Amino acid sequence: MRRRHHSAMASPLTLHDDRLFPADPGTREVARRIYATTRELPIISPHGHVPPRWIARNEHFGNPTKLLLTPDHYINRVLHANGVELSELGVGRGDEMTEADNRRAFRLLCEHWADFNGTAMRYWLVDQLVGIFGVDVRPSAATADTIYDTIAARIDEPDFRPRQLMDAFRIEFLATTDDPCDDLGLHAELAADGEFSARHRVVPTFRPDRYLEPARPDWNELVDALGAAAGVDVGTLDGYTQAMAERRRYFKAHGAVSSDHSHADLVTLILDHDEAARLYDRARRGRATADEALALRRHLFTDQARLACEDGLTMTVHPAVVRNHDAGAFARYGADVGGDIPAKLEATRGLQQLLNAYGNDPNLNLVLFTLDEDVYSRELAPLAAWYRSVYIGVPWWFVDAPESIMRFKQDVTEMAGFSRISGMVDDTRAFCSIPARHDMSRRLDAAHLAGLVTAHRLDEDEALDQARALVVDNPTRIFKLGR
Structure with missing residues (x-):
């Protein structure tokens, strides 16, 4: 029994067993029964930012x-x-x-x-x-x-190390986020540990954003590094494309199941090969205009979908974030310290070229996230309700509050149903928050499904099956974990 410290002068801190459940007694009772079937299921975390070093070194x-x-x-x-x-x-x-x-x-x-x-x-x-x-x-x-x-x-207790917590938290699958040039040595170590890998899969995720942005001042250096990692001459667009494909294959060989993408917009573009090659050459020479660099970025991003159709990596996309909004904080602390703000997103027209080319390809799974809540019901749910490759990413980052998640569930399921939802994606680097986030999701699944049961829109046995699908079956299928 863990020691508990309580002061008679301090207000207590507790976890209520019915947190996040409906206030109506009858609906709450149904939610309890649904939640009981998923509470102890293993955690599948297909996208997050936990450093693999923590787990490999058991720090x-x-x-x-x-x-x-x-x-x-x-x-x-x-x-x-x-x-x-x-x-x-x-x-x-x-x-x-x-x-x-x-x-x-x-x-x-x-x-x-x-x-x-x-x-x-x-x-x-x-x-x-x-x-x-x-x-x-x-x-x-x-x-x-x-x-x-x-x-x-x-x-300080011996059982409070990352590997021991993977057991305690019942984390069965955990994906990290990794640079395309990473040698993935830490992931190789984890995969080679037979005792650990028999219970847990820790895999990399291919994150190529920086290498797709010709407007970056360091883009040429990044492309050179990509070529060196792949062992390919990247002097031409064809060489660059080959290098990108080689690194994706390398990641997949080391267990990766997905690539992850975030750009300022969701506009996709498929250029004629000669035009794309011309823009690539201009960008490599530092001569591309702002419009040319933007067109090339949109083409290179869209080409990731083509590559995904070939290698089978699930493609997760979360655009429309104004990153490092606070210039002073960025200058002092650098990127990714919290000064990022959501922006308005357009998806229907922006994705049309990509989806017309690859939207029904049987080998592409495209998981779309957004911070713009309006887009879920207006655009993403209808897209996922038509295109076979499109799935809706659960709320994340700014939208992963309980109230936002319930709005999301109501907005998308009436159009796209539950089968088009990715399953919980925690997107966290805070290791100890993983079980809290997944438990929150399961409780809200139970609350939503209980409402459908008490409104006589689902039978309870269907709701029980659906709850398990959202926790296990959907992410397993959409991220192709059984392959």
Whole structure:
């Protein structure tokens, strides 16, 4: 039994068994029965950002701040909005954070606890604090050190290492996100560990965004590196295409099941070969105009779908994010610290060239995500309800709050049904939030399905089967995990 620390002066922190279930007693009872069938199922996580090094080296997580706070830009953005400097949370400081610094950072989180009220971040944090670490007092300035000590003690236990937690969290499949030039040595180590790989699959994901953006100032250097990794001369478009195909094959040989893409828009373009080759040559010489670089990027992105039809990697796409919106934070801390903002997306016309060419290809699975909620019902659900290759990515990043997820479910299933939904994608680098996110998804699946049962739109046995499909069958099929 894990030790629990409780102060008579502190407000309790608890996890209610019926969290996220409907308030109506009859519907709630149905939701309980549905959830009971999926609660203990294994976790399939086909897209995330957990560093493979953590698992390959079975690294100690360090301390509560390093584990729960510094890498989680969901949490950091709320604190930043409420006056906390990212450097105070350890962002950009690496190993220079002292124990006193880490305690101070964690104290800031606890002092700002009320700022998380109503957010998805609070939900995940409570699930982790109570369910994983045994914390039973509400975070505050007065309880911060006690909670920090409780978590630190748990982190130091032998069973609190990444590989042991993979067992405890029942993570059966975990995909990381990796650069096309990565040698994937850490993944090879994990695959070679027979005892571990018999219980868990940890695979890379091919993320080529930077190599498809000719407008980047470092694009030529990136393309040269791609050619070197593939052993191919990339002086021409044909060489570049061959290098890209070689690296995709390399990733697939190391277990990859998908590629991942994020650009400023979802416009696709298939250029005549000679025109594409001309633009590629101009870009390589540093002479492409802004319009030419944009046209080439859209062509190169669309060509990833053609390659996917050949090698079978599922293609996940999440465009329309204004990244590094805060120029000052970007200058000080670099990319990917939380200063990213959703933007409006157009999909129907933008995807038309890609879908006309490959949208019904039996070897392409195209999973579409967006931060623009309106697009789910207006465009993505109708597209997925027609094109055989198109699937709808579950809400992610800004849209993965309980209320947003329920809106998503209601918006897309009435048009596309459940079979066109990818299954839960947690998209997280916060390792301990993985079970909380998947459990949240399963509870909301149960709540949604229970509503359909009590409205006499589904029989309960159908809802039970559907709940399992959303957790296991859909991601297994859409990400081709059985192959």
